[in-house]
Amino acid sequence: MEHVWDYPRPPAIDPCALTVRVELGGETIAESDRALRVLETSHPPTIYIPMDDVRTGVLTPSDARSTWCEFKGAARYYDASASRRRVHAVAWAFPAPSRGYEALQDHVAFYPGRVDAAWLGDEQIAAQESDFYGGWITDDLIGPFKGPPGTRGW
Numbered sequence: 001m002e003h004v005w006d007y008p009r010p011p012a013i014d015p016c017a018l019t020v021r022v023e024l025g026g027e028t029i030a031e032s033d034r035a036l037r038v039l040e041t042s043h044p045p046t047i048y049i050p051m052d053d054v055r056t057g058v059l060t061p062s063d064a065r066s067t068w069c070e071f072k073g074a075a076r077y078y079d080a081s082a083s084r085r086r087v088h089a090v091a092w093a094f095p096a097p098s099r100g101y102e103a104l105q106d107h108v109a110f111y112p113g114r115v116d117a118a119w120l121g122d123e124q125i126a127a128q129e130s131d132f133y134g135g136w137i138t139d140d141l142i143g144p145f146k147g148p149p150g151t152r153g154w
Helices: none
Strands: 012-015 020-024 027-032 036-039 046-050 059-061 067-069 073-082 085-093 107-110 117-120
Touching: 020 046, 020 085, 027 046, 027 073
Parallel strands: none
Antiparallel strands: 012 036, 020 027, 020 117, 036 046, 046 107, 059 073, 067 073, 073 085, 085 107
16 A cells, blocks of 8 residues: 655656556557656656657647646646547646656656546556646555645645
8 A cells, every 4th residue: 555645745756567558549559567657745646658658649749738847847748649539638748857857758647537548557547636637546545635626735
């Protein structure tokens, strides 16, 4: 069991021990055994997949506004298309991550609530509640989690 309140702030980057899979439009659009987990106090882990492990042609730059993370820097957003399904701002990346987060370069994180399914190993994960955060909730994760209404200022 992992408790999100034991995660550090500023966030830490750890290798993901399980194979990660993302599905959209009934297709696997990303699969990796080289993913990274970003662990931050009060948040379910965010999973970053190497761009090389995302199916070619699925992601295109989004017109979504950019955002700034106080730790990781400026985020760029991506839309995804698979089997005639297109999802706006389904993923984000840090093209030039801030010092200490260079490992995230050439990786992308998917909002699990905006895809058909996201998997860690054999477990289909639940999405962190919120339209801003992209955490992956597994059965072995203990909250409460930042994200629902009233928790953004935690």
